[in-house]
Amino acid sequence: MHAFKLHRLPLADQLADWAVDALIDEADLSPKPALVDRRGNGAHSDLHLGLMHASALSLWPAFKQMAEAAIDLGEIALPLREALGRIGREGEHAMLATTQGVNTHRGAIWALGLLVAAAALDAQSRSASALTLRAARLALLNDRHAPQPLSHGAQVAQRYGARGAREEAQLGFPAVLQYGLPQLKKSRRQHHGEQNARLDALLAIMTQLADTCVLYRAGPEGLHAMHQGAQAVLDAGGSASLAGRRRLNELDQQLLALNASPGGAADLLAACLFIDRIESCDGAF
Numbered sequence: 001m002h003a004f005k006l007h008r009l010p011l012a013d014q015l016a017d018w019a020v021d022a023l024i025d026e027a028d029l030s031p032k033p034a035l036v037d038r039r040g041n042g043a044h045s046d047l048h049l050g051l052m053h054a055s056a057l058s059l060w061p062a063f064k065q066m067a068e069a070a071i072d073l074g075e076i077a078l079p080l081r082e083a084l085g086r087i088g089r090e091g092e093h094a095m096l097a098t099t100q101g102v103n104t105h106r107g108a109i110w111a112l113g114l115l116v117a118a119a120a121l122d123a124q125s126r127s128a129s130a131l132t133l134r135a136a137r138l139a140l141l142n143d144r145h146a147p148q149p150l151s152h153g154a155q156v157a158q159r160y161g162a163r164g165a166r167e168e169a170q171l172g173f174p175a176v177l178q179y180g181l182p183q184l185k186k187s188r189r190q191h192h193g194e195q196n197a198r199l200d201a202l203l204a205i206m207t208q209l210a211d212t213c214v215l216y217r218a219g220p221e222g223l224h225a226m227h228q229g230a231q232a233v234l235d236a237g238g239s240a241s242l243a244g245r246r247r248l249n250e251l252d253q254q255l256l257a258l259n260a261s262p263g264g265a266a267d268l269l270a271a272c273l274f275i276d277r278i279e280s281c282d283g284a285f
């Protein structure tokens with residue numbers, strides 16, 4: 001055996017690494033409209049890039065434990081769903097302890113947690129559609145121990161009848177499968193550059209998502225501005241074109257004026273990057 005043979009990471013460690021990488025890549029991606037990025041804190045007075053990084057790293061143990069639970073329990077059923085719920089809530093505590101009470105990644109723990117578990121359940125079956133289907137089947141199970149707080153998402157669901165993070169997962173992440181990933185691949189095929197392709201994927205998600213962060217902060221007017229503005233950037237040629245960049249700057253200004261931060265879309269971009277990483281890795285993990 002070669003003395004310098006590289007060790008493959010255990011599956012759970014590998015998946016936790018990729019989930020954290022996806023969160024850091026999402027946070028670093030710039031210029032994102034009204035979100036925390038390398039330029040600043042967007043529409044968030046209580047967030048900054050360092051906090052997003054620290055928060056992402058604090059979630060590594062939770063993602064690893066979610067993968068381990070999926071490997072140990074091995075099937076999509078209530079014991080795994082409830083283990084994920086418990087680990088997810090512990091992850092939220094770790095996040096809040098790191099950020100001193102600021103919600104940096106609540107939606108991301110939910111989406112990426114389900115996807116990490118879905119990937120760990122069957123390391124051979126790695127297509128986006130297979131992963132999101134397993135994640136959806138997990139999300140459809142009812143965690144009997146989940147608290148029912150009147151979250152911002154629950155409040156706008158009551159007020160506007162909007163579908164939020166829970167429903168997006170239960171439907172198999174249509175925003176990722178039908179908008180984010182196809183746009184990511186399309187912009188890559190057009191050689192727009194990786195950062196522009198990722199921005200375009202975020203914008204594609206923003207064209208149609210019922211983002212409860214935006215609805216809570218800026219109502220239907222804010223959501224409409226996000227949908228229209230993101231579509232206008234893509235129609236103008238996307239982030240790689242001069243006309244698209246001008247539209248992106250206008251969208252940034254408009255969302256900032258409305259205090260409308262698309263946090264749900266940002267979480268789903270991270271989900272998109274995680275799935276893309278898994279799909280594109282050769283052979284076993």
Ligand SMILES: CC(C)(COP(=O)(O)OP(=O)(O)OC[C@H]1O[C@@H](n2cnc3c(N)ncnc32)[C@H](O)[C@@H]1O)[C@@H](O)C(=O)NCCC(=O)NCCS
Nearest residue numbers: 085088107110113114151152153164165168210211212264
């Ligand atoms: C389902 C969750 C997201 C709660 O959703 P709810 O809408 O009630 O909460 P909240 O207003 O805090 O929003 C959560 C976040 O989701 C993101 N989000 C907003 N809109 C959307 C959307 N349409 N699609 C996807 N994500 C969205 C945003 O980042 C937002 O901050 C989740 O926190 C939860 O129930 N956790 C319990 C622990 C658990 O079961 N964990 C399992 C880990 S796999």
Ligand SMILES: Nc1ncnc2c1ncn2[C@@H]1O[C@H](COP(=O)(O)OP(=O)(O)OP(=O)(O)O)[C@@H](O)[C@H]1O
Nearest residue numbers: 027035036103104105106107108213263264266267
């Ligand atoms: N780069 C990012 N910048 C800002 N938010 C992000 C980013 N990436 C993900 N998010 C998501 O956005 C959410 C933060 O949104 P928001 O601040 O509206 O939530 P909140 O704390 O529930 O509400 P509020 O700040 O209005 O009281 C987080 O749950 C996080 O998952």
